[in-house]
Amino acid sequence: xxxxxxxxAFADDTAPPDPGVQVDAAPVSDDAAPAAVVACxxxxxxLDGAATYYGEFSDSFEGSNYNDxxxxxxxxVGRTALRQAAGVAMDSAGTPGLDPNVANPMRAWSADATKxxxxxxxxxxxxxxxTTATEMNNDATAAQxxxxxxxxxx
Numbered sequence: 127x128x129x130x131x132x133x134x135a136f137a138d139d140t141a142p143p144d145p146g147v148q149v150d151a152a153p154v155s156d157d158a159a160p161a162a163v164v165a166c167x168x169x170x171x172x173l174d175g176a177a178t179y180y181g182e183f184s185d186s187f188e189g190s191n192y193n194d195x196x197x198x199x200x201x202x203v204g205r206t207a208l209r210q211a212a213g214v215a216m217d218s219a220g221t222p223g224l225d226p227n228v229a230n231p232m233r234a235w236s237a238d239a240t241k242x243x244x245x246x247x248x249x250x251x252x253x254x255x256x257t258t259a260t261e262m263n264n265d266a267t268a269a270q271x272x273x274x275x276x277x278x279x280x
Contacts, residue, residue: 158277161223166273166280168221169232172214173266173280176239179207180259183246192249205243212239228272235265 183204186196212235218224219232242258266280273280 159223159225161221162225162228162273162276163278165218165221165224165228165232166269166276166278169215169218169235169269169273170280172211172218173235175207176211179204180242184255184259187252187255201246205246208239208243208246212236212243215239225272225276228269228276231265231268231272235262235269238262238265 179200183197183200186194186200190197192198192201215232215236219229219236221229238258238261242255242262245255245258270280
């Protein structure tokens with residue numbers, strides 16, 4: 127059983143809003159824990175959204191500074207995406223029946239995403255941002271490995 131995003135209909139088809147990141151469903155093992163399937167699927171979508179919008183901020187910030195209007199705009203959007211993704215990750219980690227081996231790296235990722243968005247809000251320089259982004263990547267890898275061990279994907 128996999129999850130696929132539902133098609134979205136818009137009233138004004140001449141200027142549809144950005145539908146966000148679309149994630150293709152990945153195969154799931156027949157013996158995957160139902161809680162892991164739900165939590166890992168939601169976590170995967172959170173990762174994709176955060177990666178997209180933080181990546182845009184990171185690209186605009188490289189070789190520039192926080193005074194650049196493009197950086198200011200992508201900083202705000204990136205922080206919003208990280209805040210939303212951190213909430214989804216924490217909710218995913220709290221899925222009833224979820225193995226702590228799957229939940230704990232999701233919680234760690236959520237905490238690091240919150241730390242990163244605070245650093246962005248405080249306009250802390252790039253090296254510190256890179257350190258936190260690396261921590262998030264390590265947490266994401268641990269969560270993805272735990273999801274794979276549970277028979278599903280993230």
